[in-house]
Amino acid sequence: MLTTDHLIAERMRSFDSSGIRKMFEMAAKLKDPINLSIGEPDFDVPSDVKQSLIDAIQAGKNGYAPPQGIPPLREELQRRINRQFNHPNRKVMVTSGTSGALHLLMMTLLNPGDEVIIFDPYFVAYDALANLAEGVVKPISTYPDFQIDLDQVSDTITDRTKMIIVNSPCNPTGICWDANRLRDLAVLAQQRGICLVSDEIYSDFSYDQPHRCAAEFNSEAIVVSGFSKSHAMTGLRLGYAHGPAEIINAMTQLQQFTFVCAPQPCQWAGMTALESDVSHRVVEYRRKRDIVVEGLRGPYELVAPGGAFFAFPKLPWGTGEEFAQRAVENNLLIIPGKVFSRRDTHFRISLAASDEKLQRGIDVLRKIAKQGP
DSSP states (O other), rough: OOOGGGGGGGGGOOOHHHHHHHHHHHTTOOOSSHHHHHHSOSSSOHHHHHHHHHHHHHTHHHHHOTTTOHHHHHHHHHHHHHHHHHHTTEEEEEEHHHHHHHHHHHHHOTTTOOOOEESSOOOHHHHHHHTTTTEEEEEEOOOTTTTOOOHHHHHOOOOOEEEEEESSSOOTTTOOOHHHHHHHHHHHHHHHHHHEEEEOTTTTOOOOOOOOOOOGOOOOOOEEEEEETTSOGGGGEEEEEEHHHHHHHHHHHHHHEEEEEOOHEEEHHHHHHTTTTOOHHHHHHHHHHHHHHHBBBBOOOOOOOOOEEEEEEOOOOOHHHHHHHHHHHEEEOOGGGGGSSOOOOOOOEEEOOOOHHHHHHHHHHHHHHHOOO
């Protein structure tokens, strides 16, 4: 039989979704599973945001938007960014989600062989998108406390280091990085002429301390963020990026020839989302965090997440795949830690579930920890 495998470009080897794909395949066989694997909010888009989307569609605002975003949304974002940072050369653009922003950024800045420092554990797209842009990923371990070690960063930097990516609160650990270490990293990157990228998609979900952004300490840092997590708009694909005007202008030019624009009706919904209060969701997820931390205490080693809606416990036995398989046998879905890491010592659970499902999941996890391999 003839195949077309030989037609697939080598760059596609950058993408390895086998770990997550296996989980979805196993999930399909379960009836009403305890699903603690999904990385999206379990609440709905706020009603006023949904109404704005409907109104925009019915008003015929369905065509192309400017590549940099519709003026009302872009200008309001710019006002807020200017107020927060007061950087004279900081400019914003609207993107098709934060993943779209990261893709534009890496394709704009990375030449073949340029090095990208990421902190392990990391969001899976960083590795794949950097490789897609022919960059060389340099992971730095943050185990066991998931905080930055500036000496490690300094030792990893070479003449080819082009970019450092930070993510706080972090997916998959839920850790908020220490503000002093974040400041020191930001200063180091600026002194060495390295692009510092701050993924802020979970910035609204900071539970124990005010959120701190790397751009507070580095006027050249690039920030990517969006509405997917804060307003449950994961499928509406609406994000934004801001940083030095020269870089944002180049990203906008690339967007014109790739994504073209973020969906226009969603941008009008974003205008409403900026004014939509979701603080009660933050309180709710802080409470869920506390339920999980207390529920896993004893059988599991867990660095308490300070934000986002994930926890990253250490495996009590076996490999991540073996442990995830045992969880599936008990109708529970989790993600092996090696999906997010060069190590296979932890697993990720999502807090974005009902209290009842969280408690059922905790009960299963305590049971299988006690059972052993």
